[in-house]
Amino acid sequence: MLGIVEGLDTPAGYKAELIRGKIVVSPWSKLRYKKVMKALRLQLEQHAPEGHDVDVAPFLFTFPGSERGYGPDLHVADETAFEVEGRHADGAALSLAAELTSDSTKDVDWLDKMATYGQIVPVYLLLDMRVGEINVMWDPSPKGYRSRTNVPFGRPVRIPAPFDFELDTSGFGVPEEQSAEDEQR
Incomplete structure (x- = not known):
C-alpha cells in the first residue's frame, strides 16, 4: 500500500496518506496557515532535541x-531518519508531530492520528x-497519550520534554471574517 501511496500523482495542493489501511487524499493546509506554521517552526527550532530537524516538508512517516x-x-x-534509502521515514524518529486541523481533517487528526501518535x-x-486553540498531548503509552492540555x-502553553519551553501562540489566530468566509466555501 505504501508503494501505491508513493506512486500516486496527486493533484497540486493535495497529499496522500495511508489511514487504517486505506489511501486518503486530502488538501494541503490553507495558505493562511503558513504564518502559523512558520511561527511554530521558528519557536520549535530553538528548543528541538540535539540532532532533530524541524520541517514542514511533505514526508510520509510510517508506523509499522x-x-x-x-x-x-x-x-x-x-x-x-532521512539518511536511509526510500521515501518513507520511520514514525519512531518523530519527537513531535503537529497538525493544523480544519473541518475536512479534524476527525482523522483528533481520532486516528492521535491514537497512532499517542503510542x-x-x-x-x-x-x-476553527476553534482557535492549541491542544498539547504528551507522555505516549500503548493506550495513547496520558497527558493533555489546551489553551486558546x-x-x-508549555511544550513538555524533550522541548521544555513556553510556546507563544499570540500570532496563531485567524481573523474572524476569514473564518466565516471559509465556512461558507
Missing part, C-alpha cells in the same frame, strides 16, 4: 504494524484553527 503512513503538517524528527510520538500538537490562541 498499524497500516498508517502520515505526512504531518509540521514535524520534528531525528535527522538520521510512540513524545509530543503531539493539534492546532484547531493568544495565551502561552
Whole structure:
C-alpha cells in the first residue's frame, strides 16, 4: 500500500496518506496557515532535541504494524531518519508531530492520528484553527497519550520534554471574517 501511496500523482495542493489501511487524499493546509506554521517552526527550532530537524516538508512517516503512513503538517524528527534509502521515514524518529486541523481533517487528526501518535510520538500538537486553540498531548503509552492540555490562541502553553519551553501562540489566530468566509466555501 505504501508503494501505491508513493506512486500516486496527486493533484497540486493535495497529499496522500495511508489511514487504517486505506489511501486518503486530502488538501494541503490553507495558505493562511503558513504564518502559523512558520511561527511554530521558528519557536520549535530553538528548543528541538540535539540532532532533530524541524520541517514542514511533505514526508510520509510510517508506523509499522498499524497500516498508517502520515505526512504531518509540521514535524520534528531525528535527522538520521532521512539518511536511509526510500521515501518513507520511520514514525519512531518523530519527537513531535503537529497538525493544523480544519473541518475536512479534524476527525482523522483528533481520532486516528492521535491514537497512532499517542503510542510512540513524545509530543503531539493539534492546532484547531476553527476553534482557535492549541491542544498539547504528551507522555505516549500503548493506550495513547496520558497527558493533555489546551489553551486558546493568544495565551502561552508549555511544550513538555524533550522541548521544555513556553510556546507563544499570540500570532496563531485567524481573523474572524476569514473564518466565516471559509465556512461558507
